[in-house]
Amino acid sequence: MDAERRFYSIGEMGDEFGVTARALRFYEDEELISPERRGTTRLYTDRDRVRLAWILRGKRVGLSLADIKELLDLYDIGDGRRTQRLKTVERCQEQVDKLKRQRIDIDATIKELESFIGLVKSLDQET
Amino acid sequence: MDAERRFYSIGEMGDEFGVTARALRFYEDEELISPERRGTTRLYTDRDRVRLAWILRGKRVGLSLADIKELLDLYDIGDGRRTQRLKTVERCQEQVDKLKRQRIDIDATIKELESFIGLVKSLDQET
């Protein structure tokens, strides 16, 4: 164990995750990730990679960076006081509900687009 | 038939759909809806209501207004030439694929949030 702690440069991170260095610095400004430093150079760890993956998936499902930050923070404080935890659960539950509603809309949209595709394709059979 | 054609004012539309008049005018600027006019006043028909519902659902699933406009336009031109129709199907299919990928992300996020909620709640049982 003590598995040879690897670091990743901002460039490597960008390449691997398909984001620019500018974006990574921006996420840092917004306090979504806090890589270590060697001097001024950023060193990303595996923990940062996990967080970044979370951030990007959050973005893909339409969460704002603010939402994502809040959820990541909640993850970090999961062990706070009882009142704190109640709030945590509450906020998470809100997002879950929102995502579930969003899934319903997505399904409806997919369905409609697909049936439209079917219609247009059927027009194509004539001729 | 000839079912008593009703019109709706911009205010009614806003109230019913939960959007501001400003937003409706903006959608018109962007050519997503084109209500009739009596003088300068906008008159929305049922067709406009259907389009608006489509727009809002599109927004909820994360489509940009540009995407939505394109899809609405495709609906309108569904009867174009063959080449045109192929493009139509293609573009729709792209959106469908994108939405399907998005659904996968949503499911994963929901799952993760819910298991986190479970974790925090279990901490709450102690005490």
Add this chain to the structure above:
DNA sequence: ATTGACCTTTACGGAAACGTCAAGTAGGCC
């Protein structure tokens, strides 16, 4: 020693999707 690749911060720029006045008009009611 110089080049090139990769890193840094600071700062202005820009699209998207409206919000928010401002100033004016049109129609209905008493």
Add this chain to the structure above:
DNA sequence: GGCCTACTTGACGTTTCCGTAAAGGTCAAT
């Protein structure tokens, strides 16, 4: 006719999420 309310068209402001120079520091290779 006067008032109220809802409507109109600009036009500038705002937030989010970065892009894009500008102006350099660092380190390895040539």
